[in-house]
Amino acid sequence: MAAADTLFRRITDYANRADPYPLYAELREHGVARQDDGSYLVGTYHEIAELFHDPRVSSDRRNRTVPDDSGEAPGIPVAFIGRDDPEHERLRNMAMRPFGPPHAAERVDSMHGEIAQIAGELIDGLRGRDRIDLVEDFAYPLPVTVICRLLGVPREDEPRFHVWAEAVIAGFDPTPDSDPAERQRTAMQARSAMGEYLGELAESRRGKQSEDMLAAFVNDPGPSGGFTRPELMATSVLLLIAGHETTVNLITNSVLTLLRHPEALELLRDKPELMPRAVEEVLRYEPPVQLLPQRTALTDIEIAGVTIPKGAPLILVLASGNRDPRRFQEPDRFDPTRPDNQHLGFGSGVHSCFGAPLARLEGQIALTALIHRLDGPRLLQDPPEYRRSPVLRGPRHLPLAISGVRD
Amino acid sequence: MSDDLKSGRIVIVGASLAGLRAAETLRDEGFVGQLTMVGEERLPPYDRPPLSKQVLLGRVRAEETRLPRRREVDAQWKLGVRATGVDPIDQCVVLANGEELPFDRLLIATGTRARPWPKAEEAALEGVFTLRTAEDAAALAERLDAGPRRVLVIGAGFTGSEIASACRERGLAVTVAERGPAPLIGALGGAFGAFAAKLQLAHGVDLRCGVTVTALNGRDGRLTGAEFSDGSRIEADIAVVALGAVRNTEWLADSGLAAGPRGLACDAGCRAFNMYGIVTDNVFVAGDVARFPHPLFEYQLLSLEHWGNAVAQAEVAAHNMVNPGPQRRPHLSVPAFWSSQFGLNIKSVGVPTFSDHVVIAQGSVEERRLVAVYGYRGRITAAVSVNRAKWLEHYQRLIETAAPFPPEWDGVEPPVSRTPVPSDVPDPKVLSHGPTVALTGHLPDRRLTLKHWGG
């Protein structure tokens, strides 16, 4: 068996993208595993959950012993995902104002009809085809259309921001063996460009009647005074990327998993009321965000008998915690009826996923529509070709054969 | 043996949070016998925490706080009828209508009621309220809708403070009277109480501490105002008496069980003690009415008025009612409760009154977001957060592992000072509100309390 201190290299190795789960099992055997670069990998459920609620753990990379300013780009600060409270809370609350409770409690639910309509139209567009790519034809355009409408970004600009989004994501790809410096430069430029673009869009809405979030950011700043221009740029970039690069994996992973488990698919056809639980089970079984490479120990932290030194990078492998047999019975079994499914798919603690309610709703609507309207879907390639990132893991393409589209 | 436990007759007295969750757990655990639920209130089980929050604000109607059902319980419901006694020899529960319900096992979950205003004549004035039931909340909310000129809240514990907060949010004038030196000190100690006092003042509450209400005045049967022990008086057309809770144990007077004003004592497995201190094996207890030993707090018997405790204890009691000895579980969960008032979310884990000192571990009073950590003799026994509830799991673990106090590490949002101050846990006798956590052994901070109260 290879040494535990190379586990992270093996996990990020593209060759293991299709099935990282045996590596996660190995990680759990080791508890907390120090890596040869001085970072610490944590893959057991209870320890991850503990660290999520541990105030000695920072999300701000400036607290690392080896300073890490990846993500810093000229003119655009790090978004709240990479900051600690109280800064994180201030920014997150402002971003939440037009998106969720207490000020916009109905916002996500009110999109139900719109999302269902978008999903329906995308499926209508598949008529007459016997082969589709689930990613290109459905799982990508659905969340992109939704996040564009929500934020107020013109859908036709997608080719532009898609390139930026890909570059930004490649920037936090922690795969050690490629050329990280070059990738990060490109990522920084992309973030700046995307920030400028979104900042100008928001500015153009100032004083105008508009329902979207960018308009709300400039027109309804709330009691704390609202975002500065750079803060607005950083936040909008985060929301646009997170809103369209994660849900695509949720939908694709769901379809892949269901086609690999025909009995579960059958069950969901018979009992559509199980859909919310099925989506939770996908979030456990094949989470779109596999790991969080962002955390840092603010002080020496002892956990599971290992002392993580102050300033050391901490990598929380959510997808491994989700398969921890000390937390979940038969963790490697996909079970859409699983009770007590408190998975780590959306993280936990103060940084728990901002967009979770929207992702859940999109996932449920998308799967319901696909299950009821695609006739005889079959996988044409298993495992499919994966996207590069070990963090936001999901198939790049999911070719399916279908025998038809129902009304 | 274990098959027997899954059948037979179980009676649950008290059809509220603890009673319902116990019933559901019994069925989950495979109990197939006869289940009877007895409840004095006519309403099916509902949730109380919203009664002093959303309901008083007019956001939710009192009738809409029904508790969500986790599953079918297939029980015979006897609602609107009071149990008046337990016959330990014949093993039956006696109801007010004369009916007798024989049982093989009994769960007592009769909770608490609001402590009434001691002078019956004054209590009967129109405009004088207590707040424990949905009916109370509906009547009070209706009166608040009508726009009273001033509301008097007697007692600044959690319920009293939440009522005052709701009134201020509605823009109503409020006077709060508290016999102790500050709000919330019965649960959180004097150091925290000072913060709570500032908070109320900042929100425009006419807060009067160190005084008692000596009389409620009325004319033509309606409340007109109140007089205080310092000689002052106010006009008010509503008074809410928030003097804490009384345990519903009187009906057990002849049961031979260890029931009294502090609750019904039980072992860690929720089995009730009889009056001789011998544990019974067929009478169980859960929720606000229970008084149980906790190893983290020197095995003192705890009486809690916490939603989370009622649920956890009900689940353990139900499990133990239908499982044989070796499979039985202890009820060891760390006490926890929350409150929302004056725009803040306050959450507590552990037992803050089991402390001698307190220190702010994160955040600050000025920013109104903080975690205060309580210690007793050098170990952490509680933590209270203000708008920082998501860190509390960490502190709960510190409590469970008896981590050293004061905590010495720096975390996110480091505090300005790390010097602990006395937690100033008062003798409950000086409070006008009852404590929501009662340690029914000695009070660790008594000596310090006396010392610090002069200033």
Ligand SMILES: Cc1cc2nc3c(=O)[nH]c(=O)nc-3n(C[C@H](O)[C@H](O)[C@H](O)COP(=O)(O)OP(=O)(O)OC[C@H]3O[C@@H](n4cnc5c(N)ncnc54)[C@H](O)[C@@H]3O)c2cc1C
């Ligand atoms: C206004 C208010 C706000 C609260 N807010 C919070 C909060 O924010 N956080 C928190 O943690 N906790 C809060 N609580 C406390 C929480 O509601 C209680 O801990 C919980 O209700 C306890 O449940 P229980 O089932 O043990 O008792 P109870 O809810 O008191 O139920 C006991 C039931 O038994 C019935 N009964 C009594 N005697 C008899 C008899 N002899 N025969 C038949 N039936 C009988 C009663 O009528 C009652 O319905 C609040 C309570 C109130 C009143």
